[in-house]
Amino acid sequence: MATIRDISEKAGVAKSTVSRYLNDGYVSEATRKKIEKTIKKLEYIPNSYAQNLRLESNPTIGVIIPRFDSYSVTTTLQGIDKKLKELNYNILIENTDRNSKMEIEYLKRLAKMKVAGIILLATKITDEHIHVIEAIEVPVIVIGQEDKRLNCVVYKDYEAAFDLAEYLTDYHFSKIVYLGVDEVDEAVGVRRKNGFIDRFAQDHKNEVMVYHTDFSMDNAMHTTKELLNQIHPDLLICATDNIAIGAMKAIYEKNLRIPEDISLTGFGNYQISNYLNPALTTVHYDYNKAGHLAAENIVQMKGKKINSSTIKVDYQIMPKNSIDKSKRKR
Template sequence: MVTINDIAKQAGVAKSTVSRYLNGGSVSQKTKEKLGLIVAETGYIPNTFAQSLKAKKTAIIGTIIPRLDSYSANEVLISIDEGLRKKNFQLLITNTNQNSEREIESIYSLASQKVAGILLFATVITEAHKKAIADVGIPVILLGQQAEDLYSIVHDEYDAGFKIGKYATHLGHKNFLYLNVFEADVAVGQLRKKGVLDALKETKDSTVKMIEISFTFEKAYQQVLEVLPSVKASYIICATDNIALAVLKAAHQLKLEIPDVFSLSGFGGYQITTVVSPTITTVKYAYQELGQIAVKNLLLLLEGSTIPKKTVLKNKLIKNESTKKWN
């Protein structure tokens, strides 16, 4: 592996000269051209982390994610990583297992590691979150959640919920089961749910039963196995595709045919919803676009530029085999 020492020896200059060149410091034009050729020929890749530790302004972005098995977070992370690499930034990822206290600890921890900024996939936003963000004094952007006076990039959760609710009633369904997540989650537990319920209310005589379900697939599956045998609804709306997949597995286990016994839909647009049978009706979210905007906005903040406090992304209803008309 080529080092700064190797570059310096080959160029016949001091190591400090190579370091200044790599960090954009003052180097003569002749030396700059010579070093540029050597770096290109050797394929030298600077150690961004080591450089950042010495610099006042680092080239590392911290990202706090809720779960390692989150499809949505991983899709956004792929886009973020790609965008940051193009701008010569590195990504440092911290997992919190949906623990809000660990989220707060991670904000302080990443700041102590001199990251330039933080992209936070928060489960909830508490006063402690707001205090931590104010304390660290570096740019922080919320992804998927929003809070007053904080920068955020969110999906149009209400619209997504309304789309599913409207589609379900259009198919003639009146008896619904809504499998929701914990209410403290504003984006999914509140806004998405409100969109669904408001759409369902537009149809007279519609009834909705609500049950809180885990985000994680295995826990959701175990919960649904107990729920499904007594379900009377003709349409089950799941707050996430993960929950919808758990319902699909449980229905198969219990020999309940979808959509003949009940229709099923989720939210997210996970790729696996197009692979299973029946394919699952869902609302597809713009995960890659979210990552692209997150990188763009954070780098603008680092440059001292102004960005919108809140950016809202559109979504799209995807009609698949798990839903049908109800007579």
């Protein structure tokens, strides 16, 4: 992605001269032709919106999200928005619909707009993400996925899953199923799953059977129906509360009871989870705080990149009534 600096170096003119040309200032005819030729060669696209952003009294932070229809995303956004308003920053939101290629495109687009920083709620981190983040002249903070080369705000997915499994080992369960998501998502798809499996493996008693769905309630419901046609677990652990809600509907449609026939857990402590019947055993993440921390730190960077660091947001196990208390070990 070409920048004004690239144009100035290729054309052999000062950055101020390129800026003057882009803003319709005076540039000699020979220099104008040289800059135009370089712009065409580098495929540089001047962005009028970027000029408008520079004229704003308050600087702008770009936020890239994977989807709007997610409790964790919207709650994180609320934390970001509230903190940015306190700090007199504007917010510009771009939605990728869980398309990692669009994440790359929005990183480039927001950099062209000359935002003061970018907060990325990533679905995954690839080498292409790293290359673009290192190339653009804008600081970036990632929420939800961890990479040692980047500034990140992450949840303790492995530790939280391990501790929820620790809580569940106080009960007698003979057939355990974990309903997770694809391993493309490092945080939820890999670390969360491994936390459960590793803790249950310590007892050498309970083998965890793993099934995959996606983040939607509908697909979780269909997957749960299919697995219930094959096996009858007495504990179903779900990677998110949304998945657990879909699973709950499937269980009830099979005329089974929660928790008497199947104990059920989620992950995330979504607001709706407390209104289910029974209320869902889950893990609480402070998504609002994660957004607050990301916003606070991106503003502290003041438009400059700093050495990479990782902030970890804590969690809390939330025991509710979706676990069969009669199975508790004496």
